[in-house]
Amino acid sequence: MSELKGTVHYKTEGDVAVLVIDNPPVNPLSSGVRQGLYDHINTALADDAVRAVLIYGGGGRAFIAGADISEFGGPSKGPNLLEVLNKMEMCDKPVIAGINGTAFGGGLEVALCCHYRIALPKAQVGLPEVKLGLLPGAGGTQRLPRLVGAEAALQFILTGNPIPAAQAVQLGIVDELIDGDDIEAAGLAYARQIIDAGSKVRRIRDLTDKVKADANRPEIFEQAEALIAKRMAGQFAPTMIIECVRAAVDNADNFDAGAEVEAANFRRCLEHPQREALIHVFFGDRAVAKIPGLSKDAAPKKVAKAAVIGCGTMGGGISMCFANAGIPVTVVEMSQENLERGMKVIEGNYASQVKRGRISQEQMDQRMGLINPSIDWDQIADVDMVIEAVYENLDLKKEIFERLDGIIRDGATLASNTSALDIDSIASATKRPGDVIGMHFFSPANVMRLLEVVRGGASSDVTINTAMTMGKVLGKVAVLAGNCPGFIGNRMIARYSRQSQELILEGATPSQIDRVIRDFGLPMGPFQMADLVGLDLGWRARKMAGGSNDPIHRIGDALCDDGRYGQKNLKGYYLYREGDRTPQRDEEVEQLIRKISAELGYEPREISDEEILERCIYALVNEGAKILEDGMALRSVDIDVVYINGYGFPAYRGGPMFYANQQGLDQVLAALEKYHAATGSDAFAPSERLRKLVAEGGRFE
Numbered sequence: 001m002s003e004l005k006g007t008v009h010y011k012t013e014g015d016v017a018v019l020v021i022d023n024p025p026v027n028p029l030s031s032g033v034r035q036g037l038y039d040h041i042n043t044a045l046a047d048d049a050v051r052a053v054l055i056y057g058g059g060g061r062a063f064i065a066g067a068d069i070s071e072f073g074g075p076s077k078g079p080n081l082l083e084v085l086n087k088m089e090m091c092d093k094p095v096i097a098g099i100n101g102t103a104f105g106g107g108l109e110v111a112l113c114c115h116y117r118i119a120l121p122k123a124q125v126g127l128p129e130v131k132l133g134l135l136p137g138a139g140g141t142q143r144l145p146r147l148v149g150a151e152a153a154l155q156f157i158l159t160g161n162p163i164p165a166a167q168a169v170q171l172g173i174v175d176e177l178i179d180g181d182d183i184e185a186a187g188l189a190y191a192r193q194i195i196d197a198g199s200k201v202r203r204i205r206d207l208t209d210k211v212k213a214d215a216n217r218p219e220i221f222e223q224a225e226a227l228i229a230k231r232m233a234g235q236f237a238p239t240m241i242i243e244c245v246r247a248a249v250d251n252a253d254n255f256d257a258g259a260e261v262e263a264a265n266f267r268r269c270l271e272h273p274q275r276e277a278l279i280h281v282f283f284g285d286r287a288v289a290k291i292p293g294l295s296k297d298a299a300p301k302k303v304a305k306a307a308v309i310g311c312g313t314m315g316g317g318i319s320m321c322f323a324n325a326g327i328p329v330t331v332v333e334m335s336q337e338n339l340e341r342g343m344k345v346i347e348g349n350y351a352s353q354v355k356r357g358r359i360s361q362e363q364m365d366q367r368m369g370l371i372n373p374s375i376d377w378d379q380i381a382d383v384d385m386v387i388e389a390v391y392e393n394l395d396l397k398k399e400i401f402e403r404l405d406g407i408i409r410d411g412a413t414l415a416s417n418t419s420a421l422d423i424d425s426i427a428s429a430t431k432r433p434g435d436v437i438g439m440h441f442f443s444p445a446n447v448m449r450l451l452e453v454v455r456g457g458a459s460s461d462v463t464i465n466t467a468m469t470m471g472k473v474l475g476k477v478a479v480l481a482g483n484c485p486g487f488i489g490n491r492m493i494a495r496y497s498r499q500s501q502e503l504i505l506e507g508a509t510p511s512q513i514d515r516v517i518r519d520f521g522l523p524m525g526p527f528q529m530a531d532l533v534g535l536d537l538g539w540r541a542r543k544m545a546g547g548s549n550d551p552i553h554r555i556g557d558a559l560c561d562d563g564r565y566g567q568k569n570l571k572g573y574y575l576y577r578e579g580d581r582t583p584q585r586d587e588e589v590e591q592l593i594r595k596i597s598a599e600l601g602y603e604p605r606e607i608s609d610e611e612i613l614e615r616c617i618y619a620l621v622n623e624g625a626k627i628l629e630d631g632m633a634l635r636s637v638d639i640d641v642v643y644i645n646g647y648g649f650p651a652y653r654g655g656p657m658f659y660a661n662q663q664g665l666d667q668v669l670a671a672l673e674k675y676h677a678a679t680g681s682d683a684f685a686p687s688e689r690l691r692k693l694v695a696e697g698g699r700f701e
């Protein structure tokens with residue numbers, strides 16, 4: 001028993017046995033919790049004085065957060081969860097779940113095996129297994145359809161999104177919402193009512209009406225298939241979930257037959273590489289917040305007031321992030337005209353959120369009220385944090401930081417939203433480089449989850465902690481990067497973009513490359529992405545810098561010379577119709593590519609999808625390994641989190657470094673060597689880190 005994790009405390013209050021789950025911080029169903037539940041249901045059964053059982057979660061935060069995710073894939077200890085739940089459901093004394101906080105996954109499945117469910121208003125219930133590449137494997141796919149019908153169950157399980165207790169009552173998942181926050185007192189009072197009414201037990205497994213009615217509604221499953229084709233393409237678990245719910249409907253009179261399908265499909269998910277990848281991402285999202293080596297005394301500074309310099313696309317989006325988090329922000333521009341234009345865009349963004357029902361008009365008014373537009377820099381003298389978000393020009397940024405240094409109070413954090421420039425050089429324009437840091441938001445800043453926090457050579461531990469903490473407050477996943485050109489994300493993407501350009505010069509087409517990348521799981525390929533961002537941005541920058549001789553830019557420049565700027569004017573690498581983002585192939589562009597490729601001396605050849613995928617993705621992986629070698633990322637998981645949250649890399653592949661692990665690093669190295677020999681490109685000169693790992697039989701960890 002001693003080596004089991006977590007426990008369950010047992011006591012009796014009159015004729016009610018009370019089981020309190022104790023496995024901080026969120027009470028997952030670790031081995032000791034399973035053992036405790038099993039043993040104490042037995043204790044309650046053996047005690048003739050006990051007439052009902054109440055179960056709730058200790059610590060106040062969670063009822064039960066689900067199965068213990070860290071146990072998946074490892075040796076199993078303690079009783080199997082299904083055995084425990086069977087014991088609980090078949091208990092002939094009524095068992096009441098007192099849902100005092102989060103009841104997710106296996107936690108909700110425990111509650112569904114109880115005979116009654118009550119919940120505090122702050123509680124949330126959900127079956128988020130799909131987000132881990134799993135399905136509810138402790139009866140959730142069988143009991144929920146019996147309780148609420150297949151349609152609502154599928155919606156709930158496929159999205160994996162939790163709902164508040166009040167909504168769970170409306171849906172019929174929870175019997176009663178409890179006033180106040182004393183779950184034990186409320187649970188005991190509820191148990192009294194059940195005992196007084198004759199201590200009846202009722203089991204969801206015996207409900208058949210809803211699933212029988214659903215047998216005549218094939219459209220429920222057609223809609224679910226359509227949902228996964230549209231939103232979850234490439235993922236394994238959703239198809240397994242639909243099969244399980246169908247089995248619940250097909251076996252209305254035979255619960256155990258449906259449960260067998262669930263058990264078999266759960267095992268398939270558990271053994272699938274997507275499950276391992278998604279659990280890596282779950283722990284990765286949390287690991288990136290942990291920064292080894294920072295001083296314990298370096299507490300983050302409180303940010304009660306902020307300022308943003310520049311009200312363009314990035315500055316406007318960043319201002320919205322502060323307002324969304326309830327922090328007053330002054331956004332400063334050089335001219336009244338720029339300011340008004342930027343504020344109109346912010347207002348338009350909020351208005352469209354109101355229109356789509358994402359926020360209320362009142363929330364919009366409140367958020368707009370937190371954004372103070374100004375052209376008077378003196379107004380920001382007393383803020384706690386400033387984020388500069390003007391266009392990418394080092395001299396301009398240095399000028400701004402020098403000015404900020406003269407205005408802003410001592411001790412404030414001065415951040416730059418640069419996506420690639422040298423933070424140390426920017427910091428050198430101030431007399432307080434320790435307070436300067438990079439905070440690189442991704443566009444649109446109010447939507448994208450990633451924040452790269454870029455540590456300059458002089459950034460203090462307090463400054464780093466303040467920026468990382470602010471990332472969390474703003475609802476972002478903050479990842480710490482070192483100060484190198486492009487940091488983590490853009491340094492890697494440069495390799496990928498270059499490969500895509502080389503591939504079209506060698507004979508592939510933009511639509512072939514984009515299809516391969518979409519099939520791999522990214523929401524769009526590099527050419528669709530370039531059209532979305534605007535081809536003219538790079539073209540103008542190159543012109544301002546006196547033009548570029550790099551053949552890689554020949555096609556992009558030729559398209560812009562021809563007035564093709566991308567989606568903004570309905571033609572770029574593709575053609576677009578007004579109001580429709582679907583790219584249409586354009587023969588004219590393909591001819592132009594062939595012409596430029598011939599001028600540059602390329603002999604067009606058939607390029608396989610496999611080569612496209614390997615060259616694009618392994619170029620990312622190899623650069624990621626070099627970033628690790630240079631100490632610019634703390635761990636490989638930080639790179640994975642950057643790519644998933646900032647660049648649309650499919651979470652179910654775990655990020656580029658994890659994907660490389662799953663492919664086998666020796667395979668990746670062999671492919672890099674092959675492409676290095678064939679193309680001579682630096683992108684494929686294998687990193688020393690990768691060679692070393694292959695020699696040692698290691699993995700990116």
Ligand code: 3H9
Pocket residue numbers: 025026028062065066067068069070081102104105106107109128129132134135136137138140283286
């Ligand atoms: C399942 O149930 C399968 C069953 O259907 C079938 C079985 C047969 N296990 O997120 P936080 C850790 S699958 C182990 O920072 P918050 C977490 O890593 C499971 N550990 O707090 C962190 O550790 P650390 C279905 C877990 O307040 C600490 O707890 N359940 C688990 O922001 C605090 O977490 C889920 O998918 C777990 N289940 O959010 C729920 N959960 O301090 C997953 C958390 O060392 N969990 N930890 O970094 C969550 O969604 C959030 O953690 C939760 C709390 C909302 C609970």
